[in-house]
Amino acid sequence: MKESDDVLISRTVRLEDKAAFAALVRRYEQKVLLLLRRLTGDRALAEDLAQETFLRAWQKLDTFRGSGAFGGWLASLAYNVFRAHWRKHRRQRDEVPIEEAEIGGPARDGTGSADLERLLAVLNTEDQVILTLTYAYGLSNTEVADVLGMPTGTVKARIHRAKARIRERIDSPGATSSTANSGPAPSARETRTTRRFEPMHPAPPFGTLSC
Amino acid sequence: MTMSQPDGNATTDPVDELLTAAFERALAGPETTSVLEAVLSRIEQQQRRRTLIIGLIGGAAAVLAALGALPLIGIVESTFEGLAGAFVLPTPETASGLPAFVLLTAVVMTAGWLLFEEAF
Numbered sequence: 001m002k003e004s005d006d007v008l009i010s011r012t013v014r015l016e017d018k019a020a021f022a023a024l025v026r027r028y029e030q031k032v033l034l035l036l037r038r039l040t041g042d043r044a045l046a047e048d049l050a051q052e053t054f055l056r057a058w059q060k061l062d063t064f065r066g067s068g069a070f071g072g073w074l075a076s077l078a079y080n081v082f083r084a085h086w087r088k089h090r091r092q093r094d095e096v097p098i099e100e101a102e103i104g105g106p107a108r109d110g111t112g113s114a115d116l117e118r119l120l121a122v123l124n125t126e127d128q129v130i131l132t133l134t135y136a137y138g139l140s141n142t143e144v145a146d147v148l149g150m151p152t153g154t155v156k157a158r159i160h161r162a163k164a165r166i167r168e169r170i171d172s173p174g175a176t177s178s179t180a181n182s183g184p185a186p187s188a189r190e191t192r193t194t195r196r197f198e199p200m201h202p203a204p205p206f207g208t209l210s211c
Numbered sequence: 212m213t214m215s216q217p218d219g220n221a222t223t224d225p226v227d228e229l230l231t232a233a234f235e236r237a238l239a240g241p242e243t244t245s246v247l248e249a250v251l252s253r254i255e256q257q258q259r260r261r262t263l264i265i266g267l268i269g270g271a272a273a274v275l276a277a278l279g280a281l282p283l284i285g286i287v288e289s290t291f292e293g294l295a296g297a298f299v300l301p302t303p304e305t306a307s308g309l310p311a312f313v314l315l316t317a318v319v320m321t322a323g324w325l326l327f328e329e330a331f
Binding site: 018021022025026029030031033034047050051054055058115116119131132135136163166167170 | 232233253
């Protein structure tokens with residue numbers, strides 16, 4: 001019988017039960033990877049950050065209050081790990097030509113299903129992350145807002161806008177991914193570079209978080 | 212896996228259905244063992260390091276306690292003369308070094324604990 005998250009968390013915290021924690025990792029691994037792939041656009045980096053996320057979860061599990069979904073708590077941890085990585089490598093990244101930089105942007109390595117990549121291709125990274133938290137994690141708008149440190153109304157508006165863009169794409173399949181950016185259609189080079197970086201400069205995505 | 216819908220979105224929306232199905236498929240992808248293995252390995256590594264540090268602190272405390280019975284007591288006694296003097300009651304001369312050792316051990320334990328906190 002599948003044990004609930006609460007039981008596994010309790011066993012992990014009280015008994016330092018690694019088997020229970022392993023079950024939690026197995027249960028949430030794909031979700032964490034999916035989120036981090038959307039944030040980083042890089043499979044290997046996402047796996048590294050996922051390891052760091054679960055390691056922090058092991059260390060901080062006793063601080064999980066159980067007031068919200070465990071997935072939401074884990075998503076906050078993952079997002080904070082990503083932000084820490086982003087800050088740490090900012091200078092390095094600034095010195096790298098945009099075309100060669102890796103941080104930020106949609107998953108370009110074919111991870112996840114092809115359908116998902118096709119649907120999300122018309123969105124910027126922020127909107128992809130918001131949809132990931134909403135549909136993959138099953139978080140409410142308020143919970144997504146808590147994870148990303150933005151107003152609930154903004155999350156709601158972004159979901160609405162993102163779905164409208166996807167609908168538009170479905171209705172006119174010939175449209176290109178440049179629709180992810182508002183304003184005049186950018187050149188091919190601009191599309192390639194700004195799509196990857198749009199939410200990341202000049203500040204970390206979504207503002208500050210406390211976790 | 213059950214997928215939740217955004218707040219207040221009870222009606223069926225084709226885009227909702229597409230997204231739900233696409234995310235379900237993405238999450239149903241093949242499990243990777245690399246993340247789990249790496250995490251468990253790092254946890255074990257961390258626990259070994261913790262055990263080692265606790266052992267070092269305990270060992271240092273034990274050595275200090277053992278040294279209390281040796282002539283070093285005289286050195287420590289003179290080093291901590293002022294402090295020890297404040298603690299020593301009018302007892303036999305041989306016992307006068309004890310408060311200094313208690314103090315020194317406490318200092319070592321505190322430093323060890325700070326080191327431990329810093330490490331984790």
